[in-house]
Amino acid sequence: MKKAWAGVGAAAVACVLIGWLTLTWSEAESAMPVVKHTGNTGTAAKYRAVAATRKTIHKAEAQPSTPTPAPQLPQTPRLQLSGDFVCGGVFTLPQMPQLQVENANASSQYQSAEPMNNPPAEQEPAATILAQLPAEKPDAADGGQADATPNPSSNPASPQDHDNNTGGAPEDDPYADPFAGAAVATKSIPTLADPAEGWNRRVFGFNDFVYFQFLKPVSTGYKSVVPKFARRAIRNFFANLQEPVYFLNSVLQNKPGDAQIAMRRFLVNSTVGVGGLGTPIKDRPDSSKRTFDQTFAKWGISPGAYVVWPFVGSSSFLRATAAWAGDEAMNPFNYGDAGTAAGASVGKTVNETSFQLGTYEDFKKYAVDPYASLKDIYEKRIHKKEME
Amino acid sequence: MVCTCLTTGIASAAEMSVRETVQTRIDQAMTVIRDPAFQTESSLPVLRAKLVETLEPLFTFREMTVRALGANARSLKPGQIDTLTPLFRKLLERVYIDRLTANLVSSENRYTVENIEITGVEERGNFAKVLSKASIVQDGDRTDLAMNYRLVRRDSSWVVYDVEIEGVSLIENYRAQFTDILTSKSFDDLVHAVEQNIFALEKKGPDRPIDRDKKSAKKTRGEVKK
Numbered sequence: 001m002k003k004a005w006a007g008v009g010a011a012a013v014a015c016v017l018i019g020w021l022t023l024t025w026s027e028a029e030s031a032m033p034v035v036k037h038t039g040n041t042g043t044a045a046k047y048r049a050v051a052a053t054r055k056t057i058h059k060a061e062a063q064p065s066t067p068t069p070a071p072q073l074p075q076t077p078r079l080q081l082s083g084d085f086v087c088g089g090v091f092t093l094p095q096m097p098q099l100q101v102e103n104a105n106a107s108s109q110y111q112s113a114e115p116m117n118n119p120p121a122e123q124e125p126a127a128t129i130l131a132q133l134p135a136e137k138p139d140a141a142d143g144g145q146a147d148a149t150p151n152p153s154s155n156p157a158s159p160q161d162h163d164n165n166t167g168g169a170p171e172d173d174p175y176a177d178p179f180a181g182a183a184v185a186t187k188s189i190p191t192l193a194d195p196a197e198g199w200n201r202r203v204f205g206f207n208d209f210v211y212f213q214f215l216k217p218v219s220t221g222y223k224s225v226v227p228k229f230a231r232r233a234i235r236n237f238f239a240n241l242q243e244p245v246y247f248l249n250s251v252l253q254n255k256p257g258d259a260q261i262a263m264r265r266f267l268v269n270s271t272v273g274v275g276g277l278g279t280p281i282k283d284r285p286d287s288s289k290r291t292f293d294q295t296f297a298k299w300g301i302s303p304g305a306y307v308v309w310p311f312v313g314s315s316s317f318l319r320a321t322a323a324w325a326g327d328e329a330m331n332p333f334n335y336g337d338a339g340t341a342a343g344a345s346v347g348k349t350v351n352e353t354s355f356q357l358g359t360y361e362d363f364k365k366y367a368v369d370p371y372a373s374l375k376d377i378y379e380k381r382i383h384k385k386e387m388e
Numbered sequence: 389m390v391c392t393c394l395t396t397g398i399a400s401a402a403e404m405s406v407r408e409t410v411q412t413r414i415d416q417a418m419t420v421i422r423d424p425a426f427q428t429e430s431s432l433p434v435l436r437a438k439l440v441e442t443l444e445p446l447f448t449f450r451e452m453t454v455r456a457l458g459a460n461a462r463s464l465k466p467g468q469i470d471t472l473t474p475l476f477r478k479l480l481e482r483v484y485i486d487r488l489t490a491n492l493v494s495s496e497n498r499y500t501v502e503n504i505e506i507t508g509v510e511e512r513g514n515f516a517k518v519l520s521k522a523s524i525v526q527d528g529d530r531t532d533l534a535m536n537y538r539l540v541r542r543d544s545s546w547v548v549y550d551v552e553i554e555g556v557s558l559i560e561n562y563r564a565q566f567t568d569i570l571t572s573k574s575f576d577d578l579v580h581a582v583e584q585n586i587f588a589l590e591k592k593g594p595d596r597p598i599d600r601d602k603k604s605a606k607k608t609r610g611e612v613k614k
Contacts, residue, residue, distance in 0.1 A: 179510075191564075358495050367565060368479075369569055372564050372568035373561055376565070
């Protein structure tokens, strides 16, 4: 236990020493010009294939005869995350991505460039309007918009069009969604490779089983006997131990402002807040929580394949797994004896789950395929973090 | 009731802005939710029906279904999409309305929606996104739940084609699920999976691990065949 506290103390001292440097660094950077991506406005030659679908989808809806100007979609949507969606440490469900449209280049390694070129298999001509989309140009008489809308079908699809997630979908495309997050509506879904899906699904089931058989009952009992203020204090304590992680990664990502936030929170909450049990400094932007996985992404390391680890949950191999190891290396409890480390880990998980009871259940009950649903949320989460 | 109908009629005027379109329906929904007659669990079915009636014109369910199918829609017959649309509609209604009535729904994650406030609108040509936050109270703590609506202009009216709850796009998330199912299974399997999901929601018992859900589903299928 002494070693654990020594670890916390060491982290605090390190923060103090580096802190004043950060202040200077922060001021220097704030004076630097900020260069923003303008996003990719070129869209969607891929959308040409589906433009005529409107005939089918909105058959009964007469389109206005007046041509409608093309949508102004100069920038690419960007994902932002907010709010923890954690179902205990055993099943660390990814943070729910908070979608906000911002300017960013959304091209990412896990946005599959899947053009809509799967031919229909067995449809009759009259019944396959949806499947006849590829070569068909939007009909002005039908949609009333083809003349006024830049028609992507006039330009052959290029690999860039498929690789770039743009918000510039033409409005006569029934799949167009300028507010789409990591996904472009016309393709299946941006996915991490999942070569071990069978294994992952089994582990997902195992974690699900552990949650219902062990974690949930224990957390429910814990919640009934430990008052809320105490559970909140414990939560604050563990959250405070994450601040050195956020600080280090802010430094590694050259984000002095976020490093300042982490350092200030750690110092004030550790002292005035009595070891982090209280939070004199409460609010912080989620984007300031900089993680190892994010750092690796900034360094150009791709996430790798999707993997679900027992007791840990969604991850990627190798990047997020290595990031998790980094988090654990900065956990002061891991420098004590094994019992202390395990106790702290279980305690943190149970305490956190006591605030989230019902969340995982709600997530699951509305999902047709909970595994795929969670994977999608995870993909959006890491994409969002990469963009921050 | 007459007033509501009149309001609805007036509200459907083509020139309604996207903010007004959403605001009108949300106000009507909140009026229903706050109705003292619907404050008990036993009144939940009626409350749901009222909310469906109120909010239905705001959504374009067939388009939501096609969007959720994504690229897969191209290889399906229109009749198949017609089959899936009412089922998916039912599922979406439950997802959305259960959030609004979370104080009555059987869940450990209960909270009361006190108010929904529109905080912003982003318009992009014939598309728009209405940002809103639901003020909720859970275990005595007040917090906000982000509910954003993506709309598209159809026939001079704005209709919702996607809803983001806490930043998660329902349609994008279901697209991931549908794609996963259709990659390895048939369309009929997808329809069956959605049916099972709705069945489980309607006959909601205690939350259980996945393996037990599967056993329950098999048992249910057996009963249906008989």
